[in-house]
Amino acid sequence: MPDRPRPVADVAPGTRRALALLAAGGGGPEPLAALPRAAPLDRRTDALVRIAALIALDAPPAAYARQIAAAIGEGIASEDILATLLAVVPEVGMPRVIAAAPEVMLALGLPLPEAPT
Structure with missing residues (x-):
């Protein structure tokens, strides 16, 4: 055996x-x-784990908007959301994080950068 x-x-x-x-x-x-x-996870950790899952799943924009609004409502800073984006790079890869960045920006109410010409 x-x-x-x-x-x-x-x-x-x-x-x-x-x-x-x-x-x-x-x-x-x-x-x-x-x-x-x-x-259970504390509320802060739970919210950041959910954002990390959205990044891994290449989630639709509405999911980012809903979850990031909930995270901000829990007092999570935008710096923590950025740290979450960067923390998952080794697991999901930079292309997933790059794809998620505009969704995070929009969910935070930020304008998207101009495309390079």
Whole structure:
């Protein structure tokens, strides 16, 4: 029997069950709704993670507008949003970040730069 990989961290039983449920396909909306939210992210982190996900997904402009407005409403500074853009470059690549930058600018109410001629 092959050796099982060693866990890199202690995994709480509830977290272990939730991950197994997700890895098995979720089992429908009822089991997914019952997943534990014992240690939710704080609001600031949650908002920035959502922006990072939009960048990774190449989300539509309306998604950026909605999420960035919510982030600003939570008191997140535009500098933090820029830091999020730059933080995901190694994972998603510079082309995704470049594609997201105009959407972020528009969501922040900034004019887009003139195209070079």
